[in-house]
Amino acid sequence: MPDLFRLDGKTALVTGGARGIGEAIVTALLDAGARVFIGDIDPVAGAATAQRLGTGFVAMDVTDSASVDAAVAQVVAEAGALDIAVNNAGIVANKPSEELSDADWRSVLSVNLDGVFYCCRAEGRHMLERGSGCIINTGSMSGHIANHPQPQSAYNAAKAGVIHLTKSLAGEWADRGVRVNSISPGYVGTELTKRGMSNETWRTAWLDSTPMGRVGEPHEIAPAVVFLASAASSFCTGTDLVVDGGYTVW
DSSP states (O other): GGGGOOOOTOOOEEETTTTHHHHHHHHHHTTTTEEEEEEEOOHHHHHHHHHHTEEEEOOOOTTTTHHHHHHHHHHHHHOOOOOEEEOOOOOOOOOOGGOOHHHHHHHHHHIIHHHHHHHHHHHHHHHHHHTTEEEEOOOGGTSSOOOOOOOOHHHHHHHHHHHHHHHHHHHHGGGTTTTEEEEEOOOOOOOOHHHHTTTTTHHHHHHTTTSSSSOHHHHHHHHHHHHHSSSGGGGGEEEEEEEETTGGGG
């Protein structure tokens, strides 16, 4: 049974892998035996994390489809193939919707939804040509519920889109050997969440709404990705795996 979770001989690309949940995913994939490339818009942080963890690094801007195509091509050229793709890059804007500018809306959607599609398209083309591959997108519990008390309609809409995009691609590509799944984390102790936790009103609401009464840690999210990337989930496609401490059960 443990061998089902091994990823030896597989090559993975993790976008937004320089820090937070992305970095934890990179570490978990490495521990499972995969060769990993970090894709990140921040070349300094990305290269530093890659050097520290012993991975490859490709600079990429997920909002630019040409950049995405070039990054995927670079990984394939260096590694020979791309077996696992984790599309994890994301941002949030906590502004009341009536004050949300066009630029704010487009910024969040461009990274969180357009970027996931561009990545899936580039990765999918390569995987479909090979007849095998596994894509895991980072959704969010915010794709299932509307968070409170903080306003974040653009983020919620984008993550709901990611979850349904995942299902749509899974249906399109299942009979050609490519599985597409997503994970939906709850509140996780990244720098972004820690800033929100500094607001006592937000902190109280978040913890009171989570049955486990705490935020998660990045290393608690990463194993879900390993599962979806491995043979242990060979009959899973179009699945959204919620890892939220129970937030969405209430």
